[in-house]
Amino acid sequence: MSAIRFGIVGCGHISKKHVSAIQQLEDADLVAVCDSDLDRANSFVEQNNIAVYSDYDEFIHDNKIDAVIICTPSGLHASMGEKAALGGKHLLIEKPFVLDLKDGNKLVEVCKQQGVKLGVVHPNRMKPAVQALHRAIKDNWFGKITHVNATLRWNRNSNYFKSAAWRGTREYDGGILLNQAIHNIDLLNWLVGPVEEVFAYGTTRLRDIEVEDVCVSSLRLQNEALGIIESAITLYPENLEETLSIFGSEGTAVLGGKTLSRIQEWKFSCLSENDALKQVEEINSRKINVGHNEIVRDFVSAVLNERDPLVSGEEALKTIQLILSIYNSIDNHVPVKVKEMCM
Numbered sequence: 198m199s200a201i202r203f204g205i206v207g208c209g210h211i212s213k214k215h216v217s218a219i220q221q222l223e224d225a226d227l228v229a230v231c232d233s234d235l236d237r238a239n240s241f242v243e244q245n246n247i248a249v250y251s252d253y254d255e256f257i258h259d260n261k262i263d264a265v266i267i268c269t270p271s272g273l274h275a276s277m278g279e280k281a282a283l284g285g286k287h288l289l290i291e292k293p294f295v296l297d298l299k300d301g302n303k304l305v306e307v308c309k310q311q312g313v314k315l316g317v318v319h320p321n322r323m324k325p326a327v328q329a330l331h332r333a334i335k336d337n338w339f340g341k342i343t344h345v346n347a348t349l350r351w352n353r354n355s356n357y358f359k360s361a362a363w364r365g366t367r368e369y370d371g372g373i374l375l376n377q378a379i380h381n382i383d384l385l386n387w388l389v390g391p392v393e394e395v396f397a398y399g400t401t402r403l404r405d406i407e408v409e410d411v412c413v414s415s416l417r418l419q420n421e422a423l424g425i426i427e428s429a430i431t432l433y434p435e436n437l438e439e440t441l442s443i444f445g446s447e448g449t450a451v452l453g454g455k456t457l458s459r460i461q462e463w464k465f466s467c468l469s470e471n472d473a474l475k476q477v478e479e480i481n482s483r484k485i486n487v488g489h490n491e492i493v494r495d496f497v498s499a500v501l502n503e504r505d506p507l508v509s510g511e512e513a514l515k516t517i518q519l520i521l522s523i524y525n526s527i528d529n530h531v532p533v534k535v536k537e538m539c540m
């Protein structure tokens with residue numbers, strides 16, 4: 198196989214980033230799209246050599262497609278993923294790749310049995326500032342980590358929830374932890390996890406939705422450090438910040454901005470003030486919206502080179518397990534041990 202032929206299902210908001218990412222790669226082509234709203238699928242793609250489907254079952258039987266990118270409402274990912282994997286297609290699925298651990302495990306298993314790759318879109322992992330933070334942790338620049346903080350203070354107003362029927366529903370959206378805060382929670386878990394235990398409160402304060410709009414969680418990590426996750430989509434009047442802070446005996450790092458893309462604090466005992474400033478300037482000058490491009494690039498390379506994608510299904514399942522532990526704590530008003538949430 199010299200180039201991966203992609204089909205995209207779900208031609209809404211996020212799919213455009215995937216089209217653009219595919220167009221930038223020499224070893225990837227977009228050959229088909231599918232949306233239950235045929236007008237949307239047609240208007241979305243103007244090139245004539247792309248097949249357009251409104252029926253998913255027909256779409257996944259198109260033998261020109263090697264890999265499917267799933268960009269439909271989150272509650273559809275598991276069943277659509279399973280059908281595509283059984284049809285022999287490699288899979289790249291938008292976050293959250295599933296809303297339930299049983300579905301996640303099943304999908305990972307089916308992909309293994311079918312010999313197809315399963316990648317999950319967690320684009321924040323690819324941001325230059327996050328990659329620098331990952332290296333700092335791996336190289337032990339923080340010394341003994343004392344505590345961490347993941348904060349999401351965004352605004353998703355009633356127009357956002359009215360823009361598609363699935364938004365704000367338990368069955369298809371999942372809640373702000375599974376939809377919005379997942380970006381930050383995934384980073385926390387990947388960089389300093391695993392998390393041992395959580396205790397959380399969630400509530401619906403302002404929006405007319407089935408799921409929470411504000412949530413606070415306290416955490417104990419496996420290495421005994423503590424953590425806090427604050428997530429809200431009620432901020433007046435607009436998005437304020439998405440921030441991740443890590444504190445240790447030898448270092449302090451705060452990544453922030455509206456979408457966690459800038460280094461705000463970068464202080465380590467192993468770096469002179471001047472070197473730290475130079476690093477911050479260099480990293481903050483890089484393009485920040487590279488996440489989807491890098492995820493698609495990595496996925497294509499994983500398929501062509503027969504290796505796992507950087508964010509595999511198994512890897513993404515760890516974040517789902519943490520989030521579902523937080524929901525379990527909210528629902529039952531008890532601390533929850535993450536590894537006891539059934540995988």
Ligand SMILES: NC(=O)c1ccc[n+]([C@@H]2O[C@H](COP(=O)([O-])OP(=O)(O)OC[C@H]3O[C@@H](n4cnc5c(N)ncnc54)[C@H](O)[C@@H]3O)[C@@H](O)[C@H]2O)c1
Binds near residue numbers: 233251
């Ligand atoms: N990684 C990110 O940064 C990021 C950002 C936004 C959204 N997302 C994820 O992407 C997914 C889609 O979000 P969105 O904002 O693009 O939603 P959207 O509502 O804009 O688009 C979803 C599309 O799916 C289509 N669809 C629904 N049911 C279908 C079916 N049965 N068959 C075919 N098409 C169907 C809809 O008609 C719509 O065009 C969600 O899982 C969301 O969490 C990820």
